[in-house]
Amino acid sequence: MFHRVGCFSFFLRSGGVPAPAMRHHLRIRWSLIALVLLGIAGARTGRADLEIEQTGQVASLPQPPSPHWAWVGDPVQRRSVLVDLENGRMLGNLAGGEGLAIALFPRSRRELYMPRTHYSRGDHGERVDALIFFDSTLLTPVGEVILPPKRAILAFTSGGSALSDDDRFAAVFNLTPATSISIVDLEARTFVEEVSTPGCSLVYPAGDRRFAMLCGNGALLLVTLDEAGRVVERTRSAPFFDPVKDPVTEKAARWGETWLFASFEGYLYSVDLSGAEPRFSEPWSLLSEADREASWRIGGTRHLAVHQATGRLYSLVHQGGPDTHKDAGSELWVYDLATRTRLQRIELENPGLTFMGLPIEFGKDWIWPFNRLAGWLLASVPIPIDEVQVTQDAAPLLVTAGTASGGLGIYDALNGEFLRHIYTGNMANLGLQLPSGWAGAAQGGNR
Amino acid sequence: MSAPLRVPVLLTLLVVCGTTAVVRAETPPINYMLQCQGCHLADGAGSPGAVPPLRNLVGKFLRVPGGREYLIRVPGSAQSALSNRELAELLSWIIRRFGPEQDAANLAPFTAEEVGSARGRPLVDVDSVRRDLLRRIAARDLSSSGPEGP
Amino acid sequence: MSWMGRSLGILCALVLAGVTVLLLPVVRAEPPAVQAGEPDPSTPEGDPGAAEYWRYCAIDGYLADCCGGTHTTCPPGTEMSTVTWLGTCTNPADGKDYVISYNDCCGKPPGGRCFVRRTEGERPAYVTHKNNDINWCMGTSSIAYNSTVAVVVGVAASEQSDVSDPGTGEE
Numbered sequence: 001m002f003h004r005v006g007c008f009s010f011f012l013r014s015g016g017v018p019a020p021a022m023r024h025h026l027r028i029r030w031s032l033i034a035l036v037l038l039g040i041a042g043a044r045t046g047r048a049d050l051e052i053e054q055t056g057q058v059a060s061l062p063q064p065p066s067p068h069w070a071w072v073g074d075p076v077q078r079r080s081v082l083v084d085l086e087n088g089r090m091l092g093n094l095a096g097g098e099g100l101a102i103a104l105f106p107r108s109r110r111e112l113y114m115p116r117t118h119y120s121r122g123d124h125g126e127r128v129d130a131l132i133f134f135d136s137t138l139l140t141p142v143g144e145v146i147l148p149p150k151r152a153i154l155a156f157t158s159g160g161s162a163l164s165d166d167d168r169f170a171a172v173f174n175l176t177p178a179t180s181i182s183i184v185d186l187e188a189r190t191f192v193e194e195v196s197t198p199g200c201s202l203v204y205p206a207g208d209r210r211f212a213m214l215c216g217n218g219a220l221l222l223v224t225l226d227e228a229g230r231v232v233e234r235t236r237s238a239p240f241f242d243p244v245k246d247p248v249t250e251k252a253a254r255w256g257e258t259w260l261f262a263s264f265e266g267y268l269y270s271v272d273l274s275g276a277e278p279r280f281s282e283p284w285s286l287l288s289e290a291d292r293e294a295s296w297r298i299g300g301t302r303h304l305a306v307h308q309a310t311g312r313l314y315s316l317v318h319q320g321g322p323d324t325h326k327d328a329g330s331e332l333w334v335y336d337l338a339t340r341t342r343l344q345r346i347e348l349e350n351p352g353l354t355f356m357g358l359p360i361e362f363g364k365d366w367i368w369p370f371n372r373l374a375g376w377l378l379a380s381v382p383i384p385i386d387e388v389q390v391t392q393d394a395a396p397l398l399v400t401a402g403t404a405s406g407g408l409g410i411y412d413a414l415n416g417e418f419l420r421h422i423y424t425g426n427m428a429n430l431g432l433q434l435p436s437g438w439a440g441a442a443q444g445g446n447r
Numbered sequence: 448m449s450a451p452l453r454v455p456v457l458l459t460l461l462v463v464c465g466t467t468a469v470v471r472a473e474t475p476p477i478n479y480m481l482q483c484q485g486c487h488l489a490d491g492a493g494s495p496g497a498v499p500p501l502r503n504l505v506g507k508f509l510r511v512p513g514g515r516e517y518l519i520r521v522p523g524s525a526q527s528a529l530s531n532r533e534l535a536e537l538l539s540w541i542i543r544r545f546g547p548e549q550d551a552a553n554l555a556p557f558t559a560e561e562v563g564s565a566r567g568r569p570l571v572d573v574d575s576v577r578r579d580l581l582r583r584i585a586a587r588d589l590s591s592s593g594p595e596g597p
Numbered sequence: 598m599s600w601m602g603r604s605l606g607i608l609c610a611l612v613l614a615g616v617t618v619l620l621l622p623v624v625r626a627e628p629p630a631v632q633a634g635e636p637d638p639s640t641p642e643g644d645p646g647a648a649e650y651w652r653y654c655a656i657d658g659y660l661a662d663c664c665g666g667t668h669t670t671c672p673p674g675t676e677m678s679t680v681t682w683l684g685t686c687t688n689p690a691d692g693k694d695y696v697i698s699y700n701d702c703c704g705k706p707p708g709g710r711c712f713v714r715r716t717e718g719e720r721p722a723y724v725t726h727k728n729n730d731i732n733w734c735m736g737t738s739s740i741a742y743n744s745t746v747a748v749v750v751g752v753a754a755s756e757q758s759d760v761s762d763p764g765t766g767e768e
Contacts, residue, residue: 098740099732123741124704153732153740154722155657176497176735177486177680177725198573199522201723214723216526217569234571243724244528250721323716326730477753480696485682485726489750494680494736528724 060137061091063110064440067393072401072408072424073101073157073431077357080431081424085397085410088422092139099153102160103134105435106167106186110136112438113186115161115172117151131170131184136439145191147182150174152201156301157387157431158251159202159214166208169229173203173213181211183229192229197221200236202250204259206273212259214250218243220271220278240280241269249325253304255311255337262286262298262315264325284340286315286333295319299327301403302387302432307396307413311337314398314413316388328384328402334416344416350379351400351429352407352421359407359423385409387429392436401429408432472533475540482527482537491545499577506542506550511583516565517576519557525569531559534566636690643690646711652697652747654686654717657729661744664708669748671702676737677746678703682726684718685753696751701742703734708744 061082068085073096080101082092094101097116104113112134120126129151133143152175154160161172163186170184174194179201183192200215206222213221218239226232241248241263248261248269257274266287272279287296296317303316313336316329334344353360363374383402391397396413406426410419435441473481480489487493491501508514518524518538527534535557543551570576636643642651645668646660652668653660665672681700688695702708720727734740 117740119739119741123706124739127740153734153742155730155732156722159722175725175731176494177731178497179725196572196574198571199526199569201725214721215569216522216724219569221571236569236571243526243720247721247724250723323718326714326716471754473754477696477751480683480751481685481753482726484750485698486680488679497736498680526724528727 058138061139063137065136065435065438067391067434067436067441068397069434070389070399070408071103071431071433071435072426072429073433074406074424074426074428075100075403075430076427079426080433081426083408083422083424085391085399085408085422088420090425094134094139099151100155100157100160100431102157102431103433103435104161104163104170105433105438106163107437107440108167109186110439111142112136112435113163113170115147115151115170117149117153129172131172133186133189143189145184145189147172147184147191148174148194150176150180150182150194156250157433158302159204162203162205162211164208164211164225165205168208169225171203171211171223173201175201179213181213181223183225183231185229193231195223195231195234197223197234204252204254206259210273212271212273212278214248215239216243218247222273222278237278237280240271241283249298249303251300251302251304253306253313255306255308255313260304260306260313260337262304264298264323266292266296266298268313286335286342287317295321297324297327299325300329300386300388301326301430302389303329305388305390305398306337307390308392308436309394310396310414312343312390312413313337314388314390316385318384328386329388330384332385332388332398332400332416346398346411346416348385348400349409349418350381350383350407351385351402351405351409352423353378353381353383354406354423354427357406357425357427359421383407387432389432389434391434399432399434401432403428403430405429472530475533475537478527478529478533478537479541479544482529483523483541486523501541501545503545503547505545506547506554507584508580509542509550509554511580511587513576514580514584515557515561517570517580519562519565520568520570521573521577522569525566531563531566535559535562538562634688634691636688648711648713648715650747651688651690652686652695652749653713654715655684655697655719655729656699656745656747657714657716657719658701658712658742658745659708660711660713661702661708661746663711664702664744666702666744666746669746671700671746672705672708672744674705675702675743676704676739677701678733678735678737680736681733682728682731683750684727684729686717686747694753695749696753698746698748698750699729699733700746700748701733702744702746703737704739704741705743707742 069082070085071080071082073080078096080094081090083090097118114132116132117129127149129147129149130144132141135142152173163170170186171181174180180194180196181203182194185192197213200213200221202214204212206212209225211223215221218241220237222235223231224233246263246265248263253260259271261269267283268286269283270281297320299318300316305314312334315333317331317333318327318329320327330348332346332348333342335342363371383405385400386403387401389399390413398411398413400409406424406429408422410422486498487501493500508518539556542554638644641647641649644650645662661671662668671677678701681698683696683698685694686697719729722728722730732740732742734742
């Protein structure tokens, strides 16, 4: 019984009142305790206060931007969020207005530009289209240029607008349904003019003073501007593909000065725009005979991506019938553009399940095998992949997104290994942009 | 239908519905619908400020040199997914359908040959060509028999 | 008879009654009248609320039928676009190809129900008149997209065209 008293035996003896000599010792012990307690109390009251903080502080984005950042659009919440692909942290937020939230990212300025369409009463009223200028550190609007209220509202993310390669001018594609492009001087922050481009649509950068468009007969239109941004030339090439038998999709990818287009039947067309005249190469097939027999097809909302430095092409594919060019993909096939050979087939994972923007994950800390079971159950819910992008640094990441989820699947772009899920907080992901070189970040890359 | 089922069912449907890459010859009224009506509308009214009207106007282009070629080279015509013969038939049908009546009556039908030779050069600058043609049409009408009625 | 026996008896009677009721022929509501030329409305190909409805072979958007309208009428308060694109779908009821006008309903928030995206015969956006990824609410007072209809405007590749053909129509 005495052993069980433990530390209390320091103070007490079992039984009755302690003897006089013992009482003296007890008094000292109690005094010691009291001293210690007072000391603790004293320390608490004597410690310095917390520093007084300021309200009104706002975070800013570290500069230069990391190559492992991604802007991800949400058509439900009409915005685009900036997330860090390493740790999933949300860094920033931009509103999109009507249509998808797609921005332009200059390399030489600490800015970004977003073409936006708004109505004065939400869904009706006076329509205003503008190119809004944002500071890339503060993400605050710092200017705008009013555009003709004709901007094309598209359900995909390629070709809606483009920057000249030297960041001097922006072109916004208009559709009324007559087609044209609006030119903005980004240095002077003025509207230059609207260039009529009948029969040709969408806009892709093609140099410092030139933009390329795709025409309904399979030709390329090159629009050349002078130093003030005014059009000096509009030239159609001969058709370089057959828009009836095997059209190319609008979801082009750029490799250096060459634009790559994949056709419905899986042929890759290249257009070299490094010279004054476009040079068209013989298309080659992304699919073998065996692939075609197994009904593999290209498809998606953004189905091509290129890693500039290694010349690797990533192509989203699915199995399906004719006219499934917008179907989401189940595999990503990797090619070497120089040798035109396929290097790898990556089986894509579910990018993660979300509900109302929140990730649905459970069971990760359960005991084996239940921790694996929960993950397996979630992964078996098909969320097909609609978009693919790749970062442009030396340790590149592949990013995959499906519209039905707010999750992203992140892979090692060089070996195809699945790394992690990133949740954007979006209710749907549509509009995946990895702006390499933005505001002076890692070199190289298309936008 | 639940989301996981939708994709395979739709895929099956699309496969079953067969290839749609085949372009089949249609009659001019149907070709007008499939190639033109979406923008120029069923009554040829067009869309103000965006799509030019055909109604009571398209036939006038035949009155001046270059007008016939314009109607073939305007991208909506030149780039249509029609054979030369089908496009020629369609253009003739359009003139007769939308007039003005006098131009429909005097129409020399479009031929596959003239269509084939002109449509390979779709117009890049439609606006100024069209403006110039309309100016010349107005000038011609003024000099020949007074201002054109509505 | 014990109380347990009595309860069992009542229970059995209830179960038997329930089963009998379930087996009785049920008087169902009148099936919707089959419109001439339309497939059986009880099949997905004949149900305008279903993604597989034959007219929707190249639709991209929310079905007006699910958002307050029908497959040929726009929901209340919206404006039907004039410019649009026209495709062709095969009617399984008669095997004919019909020209379908996919007009958008505009000027209201997204309908949000019955999103269907099918791409039969659809072409990229540079073939403007064959693309369904474009917001076709141009030419209305607002480009805000609500939903889409599928209106039959003609019969394709038929000997006798149902479309009135002024002029000779011959060449």
